[in-house]
């Protein structure tokens with residue numbers, strides 16, 4: 001089965017309903033979108049063989065939807081690239097994937113000096129791709145590659161996770177089973193990058209005939225996002241935790257048409273989700289996933305928030321539909337309830353490996369499990385708490401200290417608006433805990449004040465030995481804090 005079948009289904013059921021919107025403006029109906037995708041596939045097929053990698057490098061734009069389906073209908077492989085990357089980082093991905101062609105927005109086409117054919121999707125020539133003969137709807141072996149997903153590379157160089165049609169179909173089914181149940185009177189607002197989280201959700205909403213709404217600004221503007229949620233019926237969106245906080249910080253009430261916000265991709269601290277629930281009510285669900293198991297390892301379903309205690313709110317939920325999730329000790333035996341180990345998972349969502357990287361594939365897909373590199377523990381109810389990536393755990397005086405716990409406690413201080421905890425080498429302790437903090441609610445705070453605050457919340461040995469106030473935390477283009485940059489600062 002080819003993911004194109006989902007668009008085919010929507011076009012049959014809802015031919016004349018609106019499919020893709022740019023802001024409030026309707027760009028195509030479902031039957032028009034199907035037709036455009038099949039013509040694009042025809043043009044691609046005329047130039048490239050099945051399996052060719054076709055990059056999409058653009059801010060969020062309406063063309064991305066037809067490009068994905070056109071690429072899939074041509075049985076080529078989509079390589080969506082985050083538009084916020086530096087042109088050099090983009091070029092690295094294009095080289096690694098040996099792409100045949102790049103579809104880019106005007107802004108990116110102007111910057112890319114890639115040596116590959118680049119088509120500016122905002123230019124006049126792009127229409128040539130849509131006016132030729134359409135291909136017939138494809139029947140494809142589901143183990144065929146559909147999406148080369150470049151990981152965000154917070155712990156090393158970005159790698160291409162190979163996602164097949166089966167992987168993305170399993171992800172789609174799990175989303176509809178656990179997280180959201182849209183229909184043709186609903187809308188998916190693409191607030192987060194379509195090259196990643198938001199784009200991965202396209203098929204789940206397409207198959208139900210829900211509108212694909214792309215904000216006109218291209219990037220994320222909380223006010224525009226809320227306006228679009230108000231305008232379009234039954235809106236849902238995927239937001240990174242920092243985006244949720246920015247939306248709540250607008251102080252605006254929940255738009256009445258907003259139904260679901262799925263958050264994930266990084267830690268949502270208990271204090272922040274409580275504030276979000278107080279402001280918007282029970283519209284939230286959470287996913288924990290990674291490029292290697294897209295959007296789907298564990299999650300908090302809507303019902304999990306009813307009377308949720310702090311342990312549930314601070315967790316990443318329970319195993320998703322179709323996924324087996326376990327926590328393993330260093331010797332690969334299962335950890336006991338409450339014991340921290342490496343989180344592993346298996347299921348149809350898990351990638352088939354890293355693109356042209358058998359060594360990394362062998363390390364990551366060992367013994368039939370995907371090794372996530374994240375440390376976690378299950379409670380007796382089956383909720384998984386994520387502690388940190390294994391590389392981020394601080395070992396001080398022989399004790400493991402999980403930065404997330406210290407960060408949670410620091411964030412409960414009214415004057416701390418952001419916190420990030422890392423380990424720094426130390427002759428006496430092996431490593432010491434260092435906290436970088438962004439002060440939000442006061443001119444300054446003293447170390448003694450922070451110490452006193454933490455001593456009421458966490459064990460003495462977990463307290464940072466150094467606090468460093470910073471204006472902001474270094475983040476990558478996905479909004480994830482770059483701990484390795486903070487560690488580097490300490491080693492200088």
Ligand code: AMP
Nearest residue numbers: 151152264265266267287288289290291
């Ligand atoms: P990426 O492959 O770039 O999407 O990064 C995946 C990593 O982000 C995971 O391995 C986790 O470390 C982190 N992550 C994903 N979802 C969550 C979540 N809900 N809470 C905390 N961290 C998360």
